[in-house]
Amino acid sequence: MPEEITLQVARYRPEQEDRPTFDEYKVPLRKDWAVLDGLNYIKDELDGTLSYRWSCRMGICGSCGARVNGEPKLTCGTFLTDYAPGPVRIEPLANFPIIRDLVVDLTDFLVKLGAVQPWLIRDEDKPVEEGEYLQTPAELDEYKQFSMCINCMLCYSACPVYGLDDKFLGPAAIALAQRYNLDSRDEGADRRLTVLSQPEGVWGCTFVGECSRACPKGVDPAGAIQRYKLTAATAAVKKLLMPWGQR
């Protein structure tokens, strides 16, 4: 195994340049090192000006997404040896405005997340004193997969539809809406329908499936979207069949 590997890291310093460029750095190639360890080595030892996000370094906080040789990855869970002898190209996630270097602007997702009302909606709340809402393991399994989303945005980076039209709600926001819709304790599916069934909602998706391939947590947002299309279609048909007054 060679001792070093070259990282070609995308740089964008808005005060100095009007488009991204690349800087090359040589970092030690160690068996246990993730791409993130390489970036940290650069920051600590070679160039303090490189900006990127990270925190947990265990694949759960969702901060450290970037494109590694073109594919969206969690840099803390992607290992340098898999790219030996290199060079490895590291770029910010696609489809988001770049703030600086590998840091992209996520404001759009946060707005969309709020729009799908990702909280438990009940017609009537039961007082806490009366104990838990019962939920069997099978009922939990119904939505569990969609609750595993760490908001890492790899799926948005992979999604060609979002790349063309940023009004599209996108994979994670829809998966999270489904997470609540499918929760046996929730009664808010009707309220979420308005947002989800608009043209930029589930219907935006042309089922490319890239999002599910990119997802590091097995959430399968594409599956969530397909399943919801069925729900939305049924709801639309029902609405058509209903007498005017009740629409």
Added chain:
Amino acid sequence: MSAIHDVVIVGGGAAGLRAAIAVAEADPRLSVAIVSKVYPMRSHTVSAEGGAAGVIGADDTIEEHIYDTISGGDWLCDQDAVEAFITEAPRELLRLEHWGCPWSREPDGHIAVRPFGGMKKMRTWFAADKTGFHLLHTLFQTSLKYPSVMRYDEWHVTRLLVDDGRVCGVVALELMSGRVEAIYGKAVILATGGCGRVFPFTTNAAIKTGDGMALAYHAGAPLKDMEFVQYHPTGLPFTGILITEAARAEGGWMLNKDGYRYLQDYNLGTPSPGPVLRSMELGPRDRLSQAFVKEQEKGRTIDTPYGPVVHLDLRHLGEKLIDTKLPFVRELCHKYQNIDPVHELVPVRPVVHYMMGGVHTDINGATALTGLYAAGETACVSINGANRLGSNSLPECLVFGARAGTAAAAYAGAAAPAGPAVEAQAADEQRRLEADLRGRGGRERIATIRTEMQTTIEGAAGIYRDGDTLAKAADKLRELRERAAVAALDDASRTFNTELTTALELTGMIDLAEAIVHSALRREESRGAHQRTDFPARDDERFLAHSLVYREADGTPRVEHRPVTITRWPPGERVYGR
């Protein structure tokens, strides 16, 4: 621009989000700000794996959970605080359930509980082994429905604004734009988490730099019991990634290099095949980590490039149990250690995990400064005493987050707005950060100083300590404090300058390292996680007391002691495995 709110909350982890919801529910007219240096769902709470304790089983009682907590804390907990905490914890966990938290269930749909270290009954609620992740996302998503809660995402707080002993806001740097702004609040709640990153080898995320503790300390509030640092017995070598105690609660064994369950040699009980509560592998963390050091001294650990390890054996649990109860453990071992715990032994060693100490507060989260509250890992109420029990921390964030939120709301509703003096302070802070960006004169790299700080504190305030080494470390840290103040900054940009924030974090961490070392030096006894080889016995006569450390004007720490609140549980022997 400067913003005005009723309550400003620094931190968007479990404690901060719970506090925000408490304020919003107490009075929807109050405006609440959550200021967080990362998006709230990135907060370190996300990493918590094992679970959250709250009495729910028919065979369990509040009284027993209290006793486990107080004895686990080696009688350094304030007993009135523990009682309030344990009484309110189940209700908080149920509230989370009502907000949608996907707690693991029994076949009949009721909440499931699992055993945990130092607990005599099964009372730890869990969401597989991603409890913190689910808890945090549930709280964050729920917080979105309160219109009075406003967020400042990726704003790094650098200073508290203090007007004549009263805290009335913060100064913060917006990472995206580089703006430095005052955010005024009649009350401020610190919910900034722990400071494990002071140490070189830790389970803690990069953001756990103890900023809130340092902010409070600078503003004049004392820190409490800082010498009590929890080592978790099972971290993966190299990364320090945690293998949750739930792995032992489900029946995992600790083996030395001979394949022997060595904990039986350390007064922790006798081995039986299945897990036994408060015994062997389910003993408290301080005692397990100390046993590791003794095994190492006896030459019975295994050497690796990343230091000595022992083995965690999960093989006998079988694939099915591991996949349903410990899927994240399997994922982490596979990804970061390249092993499969279904078939292979997991190498582990003790790793810095949790700070029992923090900003001194009362039972409602109020600190020594008017208008300033603290909750979660950054605070020390204290319910954890000299050693926290696993799964008590998440419910602590909920119970005391809610209490601090309610208290801050009541205070803010009646408090007057800030006086003009703080505007000058805010301008001062803006100038200080501007000057930093223009360069600080020094040539040393931040990482060099940080590494020296980390090795110094690990050498002096690790699992075992002694007076001489602590005194030397105190001198070394003073020197590092001076060097850090002028450390070089390569980056002069205003846009997302993480080198500047790293430098700010470092100066705060050195202050905390000094607070830890000085508190440890003054405590001439051994209790819980604080073990002095030169004072090996617990000394209730002199030290049934909390350490309070204040920062003098020149930066040196001054340590005082104050008595522990004992109500119904007089100090006794800690008995495990019998």
